[in-house]
Amino acid sequence: MTALHASLAGETAPPARSRAGARTSVPADTIDYGPLANWIGFRLRLAQNASFQAFAREASGIDLSPGRFATLVLIGRNPGISQTALSRANARDKSSLTPVLDDLVRRKLIKRMRAKNDRRSYQLMLTPAGEALLAKLTVCAERHDRHIDEIIGPRDRARFLQILKKLAAGLLVSGNGHSR
Amino acid sequence: MTALHASLAGETAPPARSRAGARTSVPADTIDYGPLANWIGFRLRLAQNASFQAFAREASGIDLSPGRFATLVLIGRNPGISQTALSRANARDKSSLTPVLDDLVRRKLIKRMRAKNDRRSYQLMLTPAGEALLAKLTVCAERHDRHIDEIIGPRDRARFLQILKKLAAGLLVSGNGHSR
DNA sequence: GCGTGATAGTTGGGTATAAAACTATCCCGC
């Protein structure tokens, strides 16, 4: 991350690339993306990438990665949620959650309590410290989101969001004749 | 991936979840996403996730991950490109590229040739086998893209794509007063 | 030609994530 993205995005750094780069056959700003240029999947990856990093910047100084933020939000909004339900909501495998939650517990941001009637599962909830951190991060997230709004423009936002939702829904339904 | 996404997306699997799940405090379909529900960053991640998996399904049977596909396209479109330029175009760190290219070379899909006038850099190009595989994958990608079109609807596609581009560009320019 | 600073690629260390196998627990019908 850093300058590599800049060059992809529209060149932030004009000073660089003048001697050595010019000889390496493809001068970086004249790259032919071919069909990639207009494939949704590719652009989606770039946008997600950028958003992730922008958020990380927004929340820099706070010792919690963007990925864990969603986890906190979901626990905060759904106290007592199980790990499995949380992993589903967050679209990550439940096994990925184990180390994350271990860490959050270690930092005393969440609590894991055994459910009364099902001793297999945990009930997750925020600690007061977790609530406090969540509040701080929410401010960052809102700033980030406002930043995105400036880029998209408020008119298109709703439409854009709706398409994102349709995409996530539509692409998944069509492919999983799975059992589980 | 699998049923977890389905439940998020709109429930493909009605048979499951009826007994055990009902008691674990938060029944998965009544999750409160709170502000997450309409945060672009979060939705972007879900959509990208879904797209990635859908593409993987489309190209299942072909032994090449979606990530490497973009690499092949870029090399095919820009013969002689250097690894650094490629990593930039693909928005990944150049160090991530090393093992990927090693693998592609091992499978005889690409060639790495030392540049004449700069013995530090390589010039990458497809082998005939690489061209052939690229052609096969392009078919998959086009099918995938058509699938996405069905979901988005052709009217919104261009607008959607444009917003994705603006987002990637806009979010990156504003955050890297980096040197590198 | 030689030092200085930049660049191409690799290596090493660390994080995030997924898939599959596993353990413990649960539900249900008999």
Next chain:
DNA sequence: GCGGGATAGTTTTATACCCAACTATCACGC
């Protein structure tokens, strides 16, 4: 109450990625 089948969470293994440090090479000015 017991056995079969499902579920919650963990562990193991493997992959993809980043960043920082490293080596080899280059370019330029003197």
